[in-house]
Amino acid sequence: MNKAYVTFRDQKSRDRALAVLDEFRWRKSTLTSKIAEAAPDPIVKAPEMPVTLSFDPDDKTPVNEKVVKSTTPLYNVTYEEQLEQKKKAAYSVMRKLGNEMAKTNPELQQFVRFHKLRRKGQICEVDDIKASPEDVC
Structure with a gap:
């Protein structure tokens, strides 16, 4: 229909x-x-979700370190590990996209299954994450 x-x-x-x-x-x-029927307004739903803020008055971590951790969470991870984490995140997104495609459109289930088997769980080719050139000014 x-x-x-x-x-x-x-x-x-x-x-x-x-x-x-x-x-x-x-x-x-x-x-x-x-x-x-009208679609539910996402802004109206927002207050229903509980907001939890973590504040520890006994925390002795300097403010500048708290700022660094919240703005650049991978600051203490090596560049190679950051690239690996980005690669895993990209693979995860593509895997979820394939699952969502198959769930939303049942006619694509066979297509998604075929390409996942062909590409190690991915619905399409995912290029390697390339490191930034070191001589960038």
Whole structure:
């Protein structure tokens, strides 16, 4: 069953269109019309989620170190390890994308399965993360 969503400027136009389209014959098909439920507003949902802030008054960590940890969390990790973490993150995103594609569109399940088997769990080729050139000014 195919669906089409139409937006109207006012309720009067919407009601008139619903009356005209309901039971309308078009290309050997009979159309039905109804008012769609509104999508939930994500901003309204936000307050429902509990916000937890961690503050330890006994924490003796200097403020500048706290700032560095919160803004550049990989500052104490070697560059090679950072690149490896980025590669793992990219693979994870692509794996999740493949799962979501197969879940959303069942017709793609065979396609996704084939490419995952062919590419070690990935739905497409993922290039290696390249290190930045060292002689950049």
